[in-house]
Amino acid sequence: MKIVLPIKSLIGINWLLTVVFSGIVCLFLFQIKTEQHPILYSFMTATTISLISYTNIYVLIYLSKIYELNSKKFRIYRCVITYTVSAITYLIVWPIFAFFSKKEWSHDDFALLLTFILSSALINTLILLLQDFVLLHTQKAHTELEFSKLKTAHAEAANLLLQQQIHPHFLFNALNTVKALYRKDTSAGDTYIVHLANFLRASIFTHSSKVSRLDEELALLKDYLEMQKFRFGSALCCIITLPNDILENYYLPSFSLQPLLENAIKHNELTEEMPLRVVVWYMNDRVIVSNNLQRKSVKMESTNNGLANLSERYRLLSSDNIIIKEEDKMFSVSIKLLSNEYSNHRR
Missing domain, CATH: 3.30.565.10 (Histidine kinase-like ATPase, C-terminal domain)
Structure with a gap:
């Protein structure tokens, strides 16, 4: 029996991750008393993480219809697509918020570009780990339920066998x-x-x-x-x-x-x-x-x-x-x- 994806649990993990990271960024900016507006950068962080998180869920749903969750192709395609999309998301979202914060920058800035790519990879890795934890927990619960059903069916079959002998x-x-x-x-x-x-x-x-x-x-x-x-x-x-x-x-x-x-x-x-x-x-x-x-x-x-x-x-x-x-x-x-x-x- 195919395992049903725990979409609600995955969405809950996404919101938790978004709130925690944006809260950390906000507290950090207030602590160092930067000239940049803490609320704006916290909102920027929340938006970016949310976009990457929900993209991961959509990729998960799409690939699960084609491949088994534990298959090698599923893992490869999932990593390639999500890491690529997360990097693109950073490159699209950050310039928009840079415009509102009145900070000039260019994609030609190699150091800034590398920072975006590493940040997107870090966030995406954390999202994948959390989602895998939820999936593993769901698969374990599913396996235990199936095993329990098999034990019950076996006991019933054995009982009928004794009656028939x-x-x-x-x-x-x-x-x-x-x-x-x-x-x-x-x-x-x-x-x-x-x-x-x-x-x-x-x-x-x-x-x-x-x-x-x-x-x-x-x-x-x-x-x-x-x-x-x-x-x-x-x-x-x-x-x-x-x-x-x-x-x-x-x-x-x-x-x-x-x-x-x-x-x-x-x-x-x-x-x-x-x-x-x-x-x-x-x-x-x-x-x-x-x-x-x-x-x-x-x-x-x-x-x-x-x-x-x-x-x-x-x-x-x-x-x-x-x-x-x-x-x-x-x-x-x-x-x-x-x-x-x-x-x-x-x-």
């Missing part, structure tokens, strides 16, 4: 499935218990991890898939084609793949005549999970938090977005793989 409906269905399997086939019941234990173990021990290695995510997905096959049989078909060389070298946000399969099962019809086909594949550094669309005639109650939670968690990690596509007969979610477990992945 062990959903009451999932546990209810899992226990009913175990009960039914043990009545028919104890061996199948034992196998189901193994997959369920693996899934629950991962839910408990990885809930605090921001990212998981791809092979760990895939193992979690397979445990969940095997449990669902006991319920749906041939009505659920899942094909996984991920190259072995990427499994141990890349990462995804924790609990990324399993919720996508769960989402497909939740919102689509599954029958032996019309099976749900889910494909997990890899292309261009992205893992893509796609399924054929067979919308349920009776819509399931949904909070719509699943994909939104995954998208927000991924954005917080990488400042990137997942890609969600819905076509006539196909739905897909594409997630770019993360390459470093310990990086925050934000550019």
Whole structure:
């Protein structure tokens, strides 16, 4: 988000600088009891500083529309323009006041010309320093606000993740499935218990991890898939084609793949005549999970938090977005793989 320039604060700094400098000049002239009128020279000083200060603000506003505030081009153009304009301002304003003070002088006077240029450079440098202080304070406040928002968003996303990992409906269905399997086939019941234990173990021990290695995510997905096959049989078909060389070298946000399969099962019809086909594949550094669309005639109650939670968690990690596509007969979610477990992945 682009930072809004603190124009009011900059104007306030300009007025403060003008009053302080003109007041110092006035007191100095009264102290030395010069023949020159103190009020006139104080007004001259105030006018010059005000012109240079407001010119600096206009230059700041104009350049900020073209360049980033911290960019090298912004700093170079700002210095070149403001120092040039301040020198020209001195050369224009001082002759006018010299006329009113009835003092003759010429631009051919090298010493006087050098004095004007050095004075303008000194004043402009002070103005730039004060303006940079205001900008730095504003950027710091903006950064702290953004960081606070990110922390809040991360906490909300993490809370939603915990809620989704062990959903009451999932546990209810899992226990009913175990009960039914043990009545028919104890061996199948034992196998189901193994997959369920693996899934629950991962839910408990990885809930605090921001990212998981791809092979760990895939193992979690397979445990969940095997449990669902006991319920749906041939009505659920899942094909996984991920190259072995990427499994141990890349990462995804924790609990990324399993919720996508769960989402497909939740919102689509599954029958032996019309099976749900889910494909997990890899292309261009992205893992893509796609399924054929067979919308349920009776819509399931949904909070719509699943994909939104995954998208927000991924954005917080990488400042990137997942890609969600819905076509006539196909739905897909594409997630770019993360390459470093310990990086925050934000550019």
